[in-house]
Amino acid sequence: MYGFPVAKSGQVIGLLGGSFDPPHEGHVHITKAALKRFGLDHVWWLVSPGNPLKKNGPAPLNERIQAASAMMQHPRVRVTGIEAQLGTRYTAQTLQALQRRYPGVRFVWLMGADNLAQFHHWQDWRWIIDNVPIGVIARPGDRIAARLSKAARMYAQSKVPSTASHMIGRLPTPAWSFVNLPMSNQSSTAIRARGEWK
Numbered sequence: 001m002y003g004f005p006v007a008k009s010g011q012v013i014g015l016l017g018g019s020f021d022p023p024h025e026g027h028v029h030i031t032k033a034a035l036k037r038f039g040l041d042h043v044w045w046l047v048s049p050g051n052p053l054k055k056n057g058p059a060p061l062n063e064r065i066q067a068a069s070a071m072m073q074h075p076r077v078r079v080t081g082i083e084a085q086l087g088t089r090y091t092a093q094t095l096q097a098l099q100r101r102y103p104g105v106r107f108v109w110l111m112g113a114d115n116l117a118q119f120h121h122w123q124d125w126r127w128i129i130d131n132v133p134i135g136v137i138a139r140p141g142d143r144i145a146a147r148l149s150k151a152a153r154m155y156a157q158s159k160v161p162s163t164a165s166h167m168i169g170r171l172p173t174p175a176w177s178f179v180n181l182p183m184s185n186q187s188s189t190a191i192r193a194r195g196e197w198k
């Protein structure tokens, strides 16, 4: 349905993985901010076949990709179903596969503060932070939990100040940065609870 995006050696590509069940303006807002604040050439949305930590399955992948493509229209952003194409489910596997497939491309993993708070539960999370720069974006209600999280504490020495966040893709790993933006309180859970999605 969707081919693999093209990327040139030396480019810095941000990856925003998510269920996008449904996609919302918060995703658009953080993507545009990430392009600027993390010095990215492009962002790829990785619409996930299903979050390994969530019990309930999301809406069908093609419906989420369609909704995401309609919502995220920007010349430097691509909506993809790469994880389904690669057959990967865990982020560490996806990143390893992408690094093999795109030698010379620098990937930056993007996530909201809620995911930094949970990050130490992810499969091979230390491999991820040791090998891929991470850009974290503030989210209402999650900034403190993120700052106090196991990953933030263990990797405190590798934190790049937000004034240098635009360099993150070019720094040696481990490197992660937390940026504060005007925050969006949009969430897929709230949209589903209002009955505005499948």
Ligand SMILES: Nc1ncnc2c1ncn2[C@@H]1O[C@H](COP(=O)(O)OP(=O)(O)OP(=O)(O)O)[C@@H](O)[C@H]1O
Residues within 6 Å of the ligand: 016, 017, 018, 019, 020, 021, 026, 027, 030, 110, 111, 112, 113, 114, 115, 137, 138, 139, 140, 184, 185, 186, 187, 188, 189, 190
């Ligand atoms: N309003 C927001 N502010 C900052 N980050 C966000 C926001 N909404 C989503 N994100 C981030 O975008 C990524 C994908 O999010 P996801 O598709 O899970 O949406 P969600 O709104 O968090 O969904 P759910 O409510 O079902 O958990 C995650 O890293 C998440 O932290």
Ligand SMILES: O=C(O)c1ccc[n+]([C@@H]2O[C@H](COP(=O)([O-])O)[C@@H](O)[C@H]2O)c1
Residues within 6 Å of the ligand: 016, 017, 018, 019, 020, 046, 048, 050, 051, 052, 053, 054, 089, 090, 091, 092, 115, 121, 122, 123
């Ligand atoms: O790899 C893992 O163990 C892992 C655990 C939880 C979440 N993730 C990824 O984090 C991204 C955000 O997930 P979600 O469900 O909050 O949209 C998405 O790309 C998931 O695949 C990955």
